[in-house]
Amino acid sequence: MGDHFQTIIDLDAKADEAPQLGARVVEWLVTEGIVLAERTDCVLGAPLGHEPGPNWQRAVAAADADQDPWDGLAVHTERGIFDGGQGGPESVTCPLCETTTPLGEGAYEWDEAGQDTADAPGDTAVDEGQDTADAPGDTAVDEGQDTADAPGDTAADEGQDTADAPGLTAGDDDAWPRFAAAMDTWHETGAATADCPACAQPVPLTDWIWADDYFAFGHLGREFWNWPEFTPEFRAEISRVLGGHRTAFVRGKL
Ligand SMILES: [Zn+2]
DSSP: OOOEEEEEEESSOOGGGHHHHHHHHHHHHHHHTSEEEEEESOOSSSSOEEEEOTTGGGGBOGGGTTSOOOSOEEEEOSOEEEEOBTTOOOEEEOTTTOOEEEOTTHHHHHHHHHHHHHHSTTOHHHHHHHHHHHSTTHHHHHHHHHHHHOHHHHHHHHHHHHHHSTTOOSOOTTHHHHHHHHHHHHHHHSOOEEEOTTTOOEEEGGGOEEGGGOEEEESEEEEEESOOOBOHHHHHHHHHHTTSOOEEEEEEEO
16 A cells, blocks of 8 residues: 655645744634644654644545544654655756756665655654755766666667657657755755756756656745545645645655
């Protein structure tokens, strides 16, 4: 089965306002009866979370109203890279030239790192950054070694991947390391750009369009564990409570 999560990330909250905004959203969710006020051991990736409240159905479609959520809400109020868990991002699209770049196998190593982190609850976002920072060159080096070990295989695999997903440009094994490096920088400083492989423009990391909305970057994330799918109306309500802030929605499973 695995554990499913849905995370609503505030894209506009600054670091110093995230705790206050996070508390505001929890207060609203408690008032609505969607979660309970007290915190218990009911989430993955954090010590404590809010269990579902008596009116949790307000967040989901009527058809899902009999699928009781069996875990709670974790609120993250530190700078974090939120990802979609299993699978890794297949590609990323430049918002300027609209070219889609396949990310190859390097991006899937991110997923393995994420799973390791999930096994150690409490520091999802922070650990991600630290792990990567501890070995800044590893991703790029591994990519290079893989290619060198089996020069023909990589090309063939890339070709197959591309054929599976029509419309993508040719595979770019160099693409993922540049995004991984940008993520390290973003985690440390809150700002980073990655040069587009196609148009060569420096594009802010937060502006890239990830396949399946795999990544989102922000200072405030509401991570719900093992709930039925949220309705667009519920997600819009969260944005409204945040004063109209833009939000991203990342979902996946471990
Ligand atoms: Zn571009």
